[in-house]
Structure formats: C-alpha cells, structure tokens
Amino acid sequence: MTTMAGRAQPASSEPYYESAPHFSGEELVAGYTRDIDILRGLTARIWKGRISCVVGPNGTGKSTLLKAMFGFLRPSAGQILLDGQDITGSPPHQMLSLGVAYLPQRPSLFPYLTVESNLRLGLWHARLKKSEIQDRLDRVYARFPVVESKRRQPAGQLSGGQQRQVEIARSLMAEPSVYLIDEPTAGIDPQTSESIYEIVAGLAHELGKAVLLVDQDIRSALDITDYVYVVKTGAVVASGPREEFGGDTDALVARWLYASGE
Ligand SMILES: Nc1ncnc2c1ncn2[C@@H]1O[C@H](COP(=O)(O)OP(=O)(O)O)[C@@H](O)[C@H]1O
Numbered sequence: 001m002t003t004m005a006g007r008a009q010p011a012s013s014e015p016y017y018e019s020a021p022h023f024s025g026e027e028l029v030a031g032y033t034r035d036i037d038i039l040r041g042l043t044a045r046i047w048k049g050r051i052s053c054v055v056g057p058n059g060t061g062k063s064t065l066l067k068a069m070f071g072f073l074r075p076s077a078g079q080i081l082l083d084g085q086d087i088t089g090s091p092p093h094q095m096l097s098l099g100v101a102y103l104p105q106r107p108s109l110f111p112y113l114t115v116e117s118n119l120r121l122g123l124w125h126a127r128l129k130k131s132e133i134q135d136r137l138d139r140v141y142a143r144f145p146v147v148e149s150k151r152r153q154p155a156g157q158l159s160g161g162q163q164r165q166v167e168i169a170r171s172l173m174a175e176p177s178v179y180l181i182d183e184p185t186a187g188i189d190p191q192t193s194e195s196i197y198e199i200v201a202g203l204a205h206e207l208g209k210a211v212l213l214v215d216q217d218i219r220s221a222l223d224i225t226d227y228v229y230v231v232k233t234g235a236v237v238a239s240g241p242r243e244e245f246g247g248d249t250d251a252l253v254a255r256w257l258y259a260s261g262e
Pocket residue numbers: 032038056057058059060061062063064065
C-alpha cells in the first residue's frame with residue numbers, strides 16, 4: 001500500500017522509541033509531603049540524539065518530574081535508570097558525575113561573577129587539569145560566540161536570553177550525555193526564544209545528547225521534539241513519536257489536555 005510505503009521499516013531496525021532508553025524515569029511516584037503524590041506513576045524516557053518533551057498545564061508536575069529525575073526529590077516508588085542501571089536515590093552531585101545536566105526553570109547563574117567564572121563552576125564537581133579546562137572553554141566559546149564576547153562581564157548584566165545561553169554553555173563544560181531542561185524560554189521574548197529552542201535542538205540533533213524538555217510553550221517545544229508525553233495531574237495521558245500526533249500538533253495536544261473538563 002502506498003500509504004504505508006514511507007513508514008515501512010526494515011525488519012531488523014526497530015524505531016528508536018522501542019529501543020532501550022539512555023535515561024528514564026519509570027513509573028515514578030513522588031511529592032513534597034508524605035500524603036500527597038504529585039507524580040502518580042509517571043514514566044518518561046529519553047534516547048541519545050533525541051528530544052522527549054513533557055507538555056501539560058501549569059501545576060501538573062513537570063518541574064517535579066525533573067527534580068525527581070535529578071535527585072532533588074526521592075521517589076517513593078518507581079525507578080530512575082541510566083543505561084538500564086538503577087540509580088534511583090542518587091543525589092544531584094552524583095547525577096552530575098554520571099553525566100546528567102539539569103537546567104532549572106529559574107535563572108541559576110551567579111550574577112556577580114563573570115561569565116567565565118560561571119562557566120568554570122560548571123566543573124566544580126570534576127577534577128580536571130588546567131589544560132583540559134581551557135580546552136573545554138575553547139570548545140564552548142566556539143559554539144557560543146556571544147558567550148565568549150561577554151566572558152569578562154558579570155553574568156547578571158546580560159539579557160535573559162544571553163544568560164540562558166551561558167547556563168547551557170556552563171552545563172556543556174561537564175560534557176553530560178543527558179539534559180533535563182525546564183521551560184528554557186520562560187520570561188524570554190519570542191524572538192530570543194526561537195534561538196534558545198534552536199540551541200536546545202542542537203544539543204540533541206548535533207551533539208547527540210539525550211534531552212528531556214518540559215514546557216508550557218507547546219507549539220515551540222513540539223517543533224523540535226521527537227517524542228511527546230502529554231501529562232495531566234502527574235500522569236501521562238498520551239504519548240508517542242511526534243509524527244503520530246499529526247500535523248496540527250498543538251491543537252491535538254490542547255484537545256487532550258482541556259477536553260472533558262478538569
Ligand atoms: N517545593 C514545593 N513544596 C510543596 N509543593 C510544591 C512544591 N513545588 C511544587 N509544588 C506543588 O506540586 C505541584 C506540581 O508543581 P510543578 O511540578 O511545579 O508543576 P509544573 O512544573 O507542571 O507547573 C503543584 O501543585 C505545586 O503547588
């Protein structure tokens with residue numbers, strides 16, 4: 001059938017989303033108090049070179065999911081797996097050493113330190129030779145010329161979009177394989193947002209990182225996403241590769257989220 005032709009796969013190559021993920025949260029249950037679960041059995045998986053995106057309304061548990069996956073919150077049930085290895089309960093500094101980067105929703109730079117000092121702090125947990133640190137700085141500057149041009153300025157003097165770039169540059173210093181990114185363009189103007197989404201796309205599609213993006217800006221996020229989780233009150237209500245959501249992705253997602261009341 002012609003309609004199937006484009007989707008046919010050779011028998012031996014399964015689609016990436018059926019292969020073992022690089023990093024995942026499996027059936028996570030977590031919350032801030034003992035009696036209220038914010039995550040209710042949530043599973044989210046990411047693959048190298050791919051972006052998985054968790055979309056859902058405000059207050060649904062997206063940031064909580066990333067905090068649980070980075071070790072700020074210990075899940076009361078479920079597992080965090082890295083290459084199939086159970087690392088549930090590892091604290092944040094250990095997650096960093098395992099190659100997991102976390103970009104929180106709020107700005108996280110030291111505003112009074114220079115951009116370059118902030119970049120160096122991306123390696124606080126690692127013991128590296130001076131020459132290796134310089135090599136990494138050079139590579140990061142080559143990727144982010146704007147960051148290099150501001151390297152002697154206090155980070156707090158940069159625009160919101162530039163600070164986002166510095167945060168991403170800082171995380172790259174540690175050469176992580178996994179990125180957990182929380183609303184990268186919250187509070188940033190639409191034009192700058194576009195360039196931030198391009199940078200996030202590059203992390204996966206050029207540098208081969210496994211990216212988990214959570215966002216309320218469904219349309220922009222889905223433009224760069226490979227795999228989608230639609231989450232409502234701490235549980236996945238729909239998931240699949242973005243193509244399966246059809247052409248008008250945001251309308252579909254909106255229908256899932258807002259149809260049939262709360
Ligand atoms: N530090 C906290 N202590 C207690 N409750 C929290 C805390 N942070 C978030 N919550 C609650 O957890 C729920 C999910 O929040 P969050 O994960 O931030 O949602 P989202 O990122 O999807 O907007 C909300 O009801 C919120 O009020």
